[in-house]
Amino acid sequence: MEVHFTPEQEAQLAQLATTLGADAERLVKDAALRLLEGDARFGAVPPGSVVAEMRALRARLKPDPEGWTTRDYVHHGRR
Numbered sequence: 001m002e003v004h005f006t007p008e009q010e011a012q013l014a015q016l017a018t019t020l021g022a023d024a025e026r027l028v029k030d031a032a033l034r035l036l037e038g039d040a041r042f043g044a045v046p047p048g049s050v051v052a053e054m055r056a057l058r059a060r061l062k063p064d065p066e067g068w069t070t071r072d073y074v075h076h077g078r079r
Contacts, residue, residue, distance in 0.1 A: 013027060
């Protein structure tokens with residue numbers, strides 16, 4: 001499998017890899033493997049954060065009968 005990056009992206013990856021003491025190819029491979037393994041650090045939300053509270057609220061609520069989303073309710077009357 002090949003992954004293509006722009007020259008700017010390759011330069012950023014090379015700089016990051018140098019900073020971390022690794023080569024860019026290994027850095028990208030490790031990141032991809034962590035995504036495949038479902039590493040909890042990717043997308044983890046700290047408990048008590050606004051995002052965590054919103055997710056908990058969405059889990060408890062039933063779908064709106066009119067099809068409104070949470071964003072619709074937040075912005076209602078602001079337009």
